[in-house]
Amino acid sequence: MISLLSNCTSGGCGAKIGPGELSKVLSVLPAFSDPKLLVGFDASDDAAVYQIDADTAIVSTVDFFSPMVNDSRLFGRIAAANALSDVYAMGGTPLFALNLVCYPEHMELEALGEILSGGAEKIQEAGAVLCGGHSIYDKETKYGLAVTGRLDPKRIWRNNTPVPGDQLILTKPLGVGIVMAALRGEMADEQAVQAALSSMQRLNKYAAEKMHSFPISACTDITGFGLLAHAREMAGDTTSLLLYPSELPYISQAYAYAGDYLLTAAAQRNRNYMQGFVEFGDTTFALQELMLDPQTSGGLFLSVPKPYAQELLSAIQEVEPQAAIVGEVLLAQDLPILLR
Amino acid sequence: MTQVDALGLACPIPVIRAKKALEALGEEGGVVVVLVDSDISRQNLQKMATGLGYQSEYMQKENGVIEVTIVAGGGCAVVSQTTEDGSGLVVAIGRDTMGEGSPELGHILIKGFIYALQELVPPPTHVLFFNSGSHLTSSDSNSLEDLRALEAAGTVILTCGTCTNYYEITEKLGVGEIANMYGIVTAMAGAKRLINI
16 A cells, blocks of 8 residues: 655644744735725635625635545545635635645556545535646645635624624534644554544534524634634734633543643644743643644634524534534733633 | 654654653663754653653754753753852843944944853853844844853743744744743742843
8 A cells, every 4th residue: 555644744734834934924925905805815814705796705715735644535535624614614605626736756646536536525515516626746745625615795704803702612623633643653542543534524514504593703714723823813903812721622532642742843833833822821731732733624713692602502513513612702901812 | 871863753753752762761760862853843852851840951963953852860960050049140131232322333242242141150040032132042143152052051041932923033043942921020030130131
C-alpha cells in the first residue's frame, strides 16, 4: 500500500500559515472595494459574499491541504467536508464545486482516484455538483475544493457580530489535532482515532440546517487556528467572550493525550498568537491545549440570543450529539476572551 | 546523559522521544539533551519539561539546530544564579533607543547598555522588554548575542507577548521567553532594585 503521509511535512489544517504571519502578508495588498462585495478578505471571515440582487448573494471559498490520514478516500472526504464547511459557516447552501489537485508524478494514479471519489461523495451529500477542477504535479499530495454557494444577503452569518447577552454553542468536539498527533506518535487508541475521523468527515450541513430556524448573531467554523483564535476573532473590539472550559466538548481520550504532551506545532503557534488575549488562570493544561488544538474540518462556533440557545442546542444535538453551550457574550472587558 | 536526535522530525515526535528518554532514566534521574531544528519544537519540549517539574534550558547551535537540555530529579539541576539571594536587580526596557535625542544615537546607546549589563556581577535577575523594546529580543536584533550571554549567566529574559503580537514579531523571538503582563508585574514586584529605560 502506498503511504500518503510518507512525503508530507504536515497535514490538515495544522499546516495553515500562522494567523499573525498571514495578516502581515495580506496587509500589503490593496483594499478592493465594491458595494456588492458584502464580505471580503479584509473581514477575515470564512468566505467571500458577493451580492447579485436584493434576495441573492453568492458565497465563494477555497480550501485545500496535504493529507493527515493514510487512507486516500478518507482524506478526500475530509478535505471536501472541510472546504464545504466555510459555506455553511456563512449561512449559505453549496451549489457547485471545483477540484484542486496537486499530486506527485511518481505515485500511482489509483490513489488519486480514491481521493477524488471521497471528495465527490461529500459534494453529493452536500447536494452540490462537481463541475471541474485543476490538477498539477507537485512533490506533495494536496487536495481541496473551490466551492460556490448561495445565500440570502439579509441573512449572512458573519464571524464577528455577536451581541452581548448571547450564548455560544460549539457543535463538534475538540481534540482532533491532538488525537492525530497521538496517532503519529503511535500512541492513540482505535476508538479515539475513529471519533476524530468521523468528526472530520461529518459535514457541518446538518447543524447549519437546524440553525436556519433561529436568529443567529454570528457564526464561524473552527480551523487549524483553534477555538481560542476564532473566539478572539468573533469577540472583535466591541465584545468579550466568556468561555466555560469545563463545558467544552472534546474527544474523551484527547484530554489524557494532551496531559501526556502529545502536542502539535500548530497548537504551540496558536498559544504564542493568543498571548495577551486570554489569561488561562487555573485552567488545566489539558483544557488549555484543547482550546488551542488545531481542528481539521472543525465544528461550527456560533452566537445566538440566550432565549433561543437551549432550544437551538437541543435541535443541533439531534445531529451533533456532543454539541454544547460553551460560553456567553459580554460587553468588551480587559481581554477579548475570559475563562470561567 | 542521554542524547535524543529529533532533527527533521515534526511534533509530537520530538516530545514523545524526549519523554521516553526521561522515563528511561528512572528514579535517580539524569540529563536528556534533545536536538531539534524548529523553535516551536523547542517550546513544546520546554512546555513538557516545565509541566513535569523538570528544569530545562536551550542553546541555539549552528545550522538552525537547537539543543534543549532537560534535567530530571536526582538532585542535579541546571545551574542557575537566579535565586533569592541574587542581585534582585530588574531592568525594564520599554523602548529600542536610550535617552532623548537622535534615534540613531539612541540605538547605539541601548546596544552599549545591554552589552554593559552582561558585565554586571551578579547579573540582573530579570530583564523585561515591552513596547518597542520588544524588538531588541527579536531574531534580527543586534543585541541578541549579549542577551544570550545574560541568559546563560542566569538572567531571565521576558518579552511582552501583547507587544510582539502587535509588532508581529512573536515568531521571531530570538532569546528568552514570551510573558504576559502578569509575569512582567510579578518580576517587577519581586525586584529589590528596578531600572527603567
